[in-house]
Amino acid sequence: MKPQNLILGLLFICLYCITPSxxxxxxxxxxxxxxxxxxxxxxxxxxxxxxLYERYHQQAIAPxxxxxxxxxxxxxxxxxWLTHFLGYQRIENxxxxxxxxxxxxKAIGLDLQKDRFSLNELASxxxxxxPELEGTALEEWLRVKQMLESDIRMEAPTLDMLPxxxxxxxxxxxxxxxQQGGKNPTFFHDELFEHMRxxxxxxxxxxxxxxPEVRQKALILxxxxxxxxxxxxxxxxxxxxxxxxxxxxxxxLYIERLYYQLPLIWLSAVxxxxxxxxxxxxxxRLGLTVLAIAFMVHSLLLTCRCYLLQRPPVSNMFETAIYxxxxxxxxxxxxxxxxxxxxxxxxxxxxxxxxxxxIEIFPFNHALDNIAPVLNSHYWLVTxxxxxxxxxxxxxxxxxxxxxxxxxxxxxxxxxxxMTSLTTLIEQSIYIGLTMLITGxxxxxxxxxxSWGRFWxxxxxxxxxxxxxxxxxxxxxxxRCHKITSFGLAVGSIVGFIAxxxxxxxxxxxxxxxxxxxxxxxxxxxxxxxFLVAEAFFLITxxxxxxxx
Amino acid sequence: xxxxxxxxHFLGGAVFAIILITVTAVGVIAxxxxxxxxxxxxxxxxWTYGNNWFILLLWLFFLNIxxxxxxxxxxxxxxxxxxxxxxxxxxxxxxCLVKSYFGIQGHMLLVKGSDNxxxxxxxxxxxxxxxxxxxxxxxxxxxxxxxxxxxxxxxxCNKNLDGNFDAKEMESFILLIYNVVELLPPLSAxxxxxxxHAAALLTLSRLYDANLTYQxxxxxxxxxxxxxxxxxxxxxxxxxxxxxxxxxLVADDRTGSVMKTTVTMNNVLEMWDxxxxxxxxxxxxxxxxxxSITLIVNRDPAKYFLTYPGAIILTLGILLLFWKRP
Numbered sequence: 001m002k003p004q005n006l007i008l009g010l011l012f013i014c015l016y017c018i019t020p021s022x023x024x025x026x027x028x029x030x031x032x033x034x035x036x037x038x039x040x041x042x043x044x045x046x047x048x049x050x051x052l053y054e055r056y057h058q059q060a061i062a063p064x065x066x067x068x069x070x071x072x073x074x075x076x077x078x079x080x081w082l083t084h085f086l087g088y089q090r091i092e093n094x095x096x097x098x099x100x101x102x103x104x105x106k107a108i109g110l111d112l113q114k115d116r117f118s119l120n121e122l123a124s125x126x127x128x129x130x131p132e133l134e135g136t137a138l139e140e141w142l143r144v145k146q147m148l149e150s151d152i153r154m155e156a157p158t159l160d161m162l163p164x165x166x167x168x169x170x171x172x173x174x175x176x177x178x179q180q181g182g183k184n185p186t187f188f189h190d191e192l193f194e195h196m197r198x199x200x201x202x203x204x205x206x207x208x209x210x211x212p213e214v215r216q217k218a219l220i221l222x223x224x225x226x227x228x229x230x231x232x233x234x235x236x237x238x239x240x241x242x243x244x245x246x247x248x249x250x251x252x253l254y255i256e257r258l259y260y261q262l263p264l265i266w267l268s269a270v271x272x273x274x275x276x277x278x279x280x281x282x283x284x285r286l287g288l289t290v291l292a293i294a295f296m297v298h299s300l301l302l303t304c305r306c307y308l309l310q311r312p313p314v315s316n317m318f319e320t321a322i323y324x325x326x327x328x329x330x331x332x333x334x335x336x337x338x339x340x341x342x343x344x345x346x347x348x349x350x351x352x353x354x355x356x357x358x359i360e361i362f363p364f365n366h367a368l369d370n371i372a373p374v375l376n377s378h379y380w381l382v383t384x385x386x387x388x389x390x391x392x393x394x395x396x397x398x399x400x401x402x403x404x405x406x407x408x409x410x411x412x413x414x415x416x417x418x419m420t421s422l423t424t425l426i427e428q429s430i431y432i433g434l435t436m437l438i439t440g441x442x443x444x445x446x447x448x449x450x451s452w453g454r455f456w457x458x459x460x461x462x463x464x465x466x467x468x469x470x471x472x473x474x475x476x477x478x479x480r481c482h483k484i485t486s487f488g489l490a491v492g493s494i495v496g497f498i499a500x501x502x503x504x505x506x507x508x509x510x511x512x513x514x515x516x517x518x519x520x521x522x523x524x525x526x527x528x529x530x531f532l533v534a535e536a537f538f539l540i541t542x543x544x545x546x547x548x549x
Numbered sequence: 550x551x552x553x554x555x556x557x558h559f560l561g562g563a564v565f566a567i568i569l570i571t572v573t574a575v576g577v578i579a580x581x582x583x584x585x586x587x588x589x590x591x592x593x594x595x596w597t598y599g600n601n602w603f604i605l606l607l608w609l610f611f612l613n614i615x616x617x618x619x620x621x622x623x624x625x626x627x628x629x630x631x632x633x634x635x636x637x638x639x640x641x642x643x644x645c646l647v648k649s650y651f652g653i654q655g656h657m658l659l660v661k662g663s664d665n666x667x668x669x670x671x672x673x674x675x676x677x678x679x680x681x682x683x684x685x686x687x688x689x690x691x692x693x694x695x696x697x698x699x700x701x702x703x704x705x706c707n708k709n710l711d712g713n714f715d716a717k718e719m720e721s722f723i724l725l726i727y728n729v730v731e732l733l734p735p736l737s738a739x740x741x742x743x744x745x746h747a748a749a750l751l752t753l754s755r756l757y758d759a760n761l762t763y764q765x766x767x768x769x770x771x772x773x774x775x776x777x778x779x780x781x782x783x784x785x786x787x788x789x790x791x792x793x794x795x796x797x798l799v800a801d802d803r804t805g806s807v808m809k810t811t812v813t814m815n816n817v818l819e820m821w822d823x824x825x826x827x828x829x830x831x832x833x834x835x836x837x838x839x840x841s842i843t844l845i846v847n848r849d850p851a852k853y854f855l856t857y858p859g860a861i862i863l864t865l866g867i868l869l870l871f872w873k874r875p
Binding site (some may be wrong): 036038039040041160169170171237238240241242243245370372373374376380431432434435438439442445446449450451454455456458459460463464466467470471473474477478480481483507510511512 | 563564566567570571573574577578580581582584585590594597598641644645648654782783784785786787789790791792793794811813814815816817827845847849852856857860863864867868870871
């Protein structure tokens with residue numbers, strides 16, 4: 001393939017992925033305007049997407065629903081502003097609320113085939129007592145009910161966009177502030193405040209009349225708001241020992257807006273898929289080029305989160321699920337450089353593609369959020385958490401290589417050169433993972449001694465990290481002392497990853513106990529059990545097939 | 550004496566290491582599952598990590614690593630990573646063992662405006678009776694017998710948690726075991742789940758008209774702590790805390806010095822004699838009660854000469870092992 005064709009092909013992929021997410025509307029001028037939401041000052045584009053996602057479970061309106069929402073653009077920002085001016089009443093028949101659990105639908109008497117329902121369809125839920133639901137169904141019922149009650153009470157979404165006069169860290173709802181009968185409750189000087197109020201009133205009138213001037217009026221108000229925000233940029237609003245929080249700069253707001261708009265996860269997933277295919281068909285140079293692009297996009301994603309949150313991106317399941325495949329690719333590349341074996345790249349590229357597609361398909365919390373006080377230590381987040389979570393990447397790589405080895409073992413009666421090289425790769429990946437996990441766990445012990453006053457206390461997260469180390473040590477000792485063969489090591493890489501996956505996911509989402517409570521969450525249990533069953537099935541089937549050979 | 554050499558090689562061998570690692574891993578995993586099901590860390594610890602079989606495992610690990618290292622004698626250059634790794638492990642294990650025997654771990658509650666020097670030893674528990682009941686205080690049974698009888702009663706009660714238990718049957722059972730109790734091993738409080746504790750204590754309290762409670766042991770610290778101010782900072786317009794901070798006065802009873810200090814989460818106060826005070830929780834004033842804080846207090850005599858150096862040596866050893874295979 002000619003390089004020009006490759007570049008054109010890649011550009012086409014980029015445009016194809018990016019275009020649908022850049023949905024513009026009349027209110028696009030507000031995209032970078034700061035707004036306070038869930039304790040963070042964010043660009044309005046981010047707030048609109050999160051506001052919509054909470055209800056609709058997507059960051060933009062689906063094309064099929066545009067007519068039902070009476071919208072010209074699928075942009076969340078447009079829906080947010082229109083609802084702000086015209087109230088929820090405007091969309092009381094639009095399918096805004098996402099309900100997935102069939103038990104919840106049955107309890108309300110909804111159509112089981114549909115997933116999104118309007119305010120009117122759910123009105124009966126408000127008066128009905130809580131039905132006898134359990135687990136995730138009950139959670140969904142309570143979540144939707146709470147949201148409906150809040151939306152009905154508020155009548156329209158609040159937009160906390162105006163810093164208060166005395167405490168600029170407290171931001172006022174724009175409608176509330178402009179209804180204060182002439183008084184200026186904001187941080188802005190009176191002249192600017194008057195100008196903002198007039199612009200807001202003009203915009204509201206244009207929206208109510210459905211005038212073509214909406215875009216222009218929105219531009220005037222957004223410009224005034226951005227000018228008013230300039231004196232606050234980078235100014236600290238909270239200072240304490242070891243903790244300072246500042247208002248974001250315009251550049252940070254711009255980057256955060258782009259972060260939400262650009263489908264970086266999809267883009268890197270598509271490139272990883274392409275790289276996997278190219279490497280699989282021995283197009284090594286092309287495969288390496290595409291893999292390098294995928295890795296750059298993946299790195300950009302992580303860098304954006306680091307820059308915006310001012311901390312390493314490893315404080316929740318979504319962030320670790322991005323970081324783990326990234327680290328696997330890094331390890332795969334290092335192994336390729338030192339051992340000259342492209343199997344490590346193929347495995348790393350394949351697993352990253354699978355992971356990123358999985359992240360996009362399943363409902364992870366993508367939001368950029370604040371962290372718990374116990375994690376207020378960049379030093380320990382970088383040393384302990386990055387190392388421990390990074391080790392999962394190495395173990396994941398070893399497990400994928402282990403699967404590859406076992407499949408080859410099934411189809412070949414004698415050990416081939418590829419199988420020998422795979423054994424080396426598995427062993428080295430496990431070594432890297434173990435080095436990082438043990439070192440990271442020890443550093444975690446030192447952090448625990450600094451934070452909780454003790455080095456080790458068999459907290460479930462500590463216990464499972466210890467058990468994971470034990471599982472790998474058993475296989476490594478057995479392999480090094482010739483008690484098991486490469487086959488055993490490959491099985492060990494899979495069994496070890498099952499233990500590592502429980503340390504990563506199971507402790508927080510299944511056990512849900514211990515001192516690492518800031519990472520607890522819910523959801524995905526059935527998928528995880530499915531993964532365990534699939535692995536058990538794979539190992540047993542393989543064993544049976546080998547015996548029957 | 551011929552068996553000693555094979556035993557030495559077995560104890561320092563890979564097979565024994567694999568057995569030990571496997572048993573330990575299974576035990577630890579079981580502990581986490583028990584903790585998750587019962588909601589009690591102490592209950593899980595009593596059956597697993599805190600139990601004597603686990604301490605025995607740690608000692609066997611110690612022996613295995615020691616013998617595995619000694620088996621390499623005379624040491625050669627290529628043994629260095631192995632020796633460093635296993636020396637680090639030995640030091641870490643040694644540190645854990647020293648801490649478990651000589652360390653102090655507890656918590657203390659400080660209320661704004663008042664002093665306190667009483668450390669509550671979190672991992673200890675004692676049965677406390679506020680009753681003058683004749684049976685519980687009769688002179689013909691020893692303290693140990695009385696305690697054990699109560700524990701046995703708890704066992705019986707726990708079989709009848711749903712309420713279908715016969716009080717007379719219970720009383721005659723306790724009297725019966727009083728006579729043989731010296732032969733029975735005492736049970737630990739942690740062998741029961743919190744729910745079982747509550748139900749059994751309630752039953753026994755009703756039966757003997759006694760107020761039976763579990764209370765952890767306490768220890769008087771050589772420091773008087775005085776809470777001046779406790780502060781929780783929140784992220785803007787949310788109830789999500791972003792920072793905890795407490796201003797305290799710490800008076801050393803031995804030197805007579807008084808120190809004003811601020812502790813925050815992730816910023817521990819460490820005293821010259823190794824006592825460490827970590828701010829764990831702040832409870833803000835509510836319903837007339839003042840602000841209060843919970844401090845985790847800890848003293849690990851092995852930390853600086855065994856645990857931390859062991860951790861560094863182990864890490865170095867693993868890096869060398871990875872870099873240069875023995």
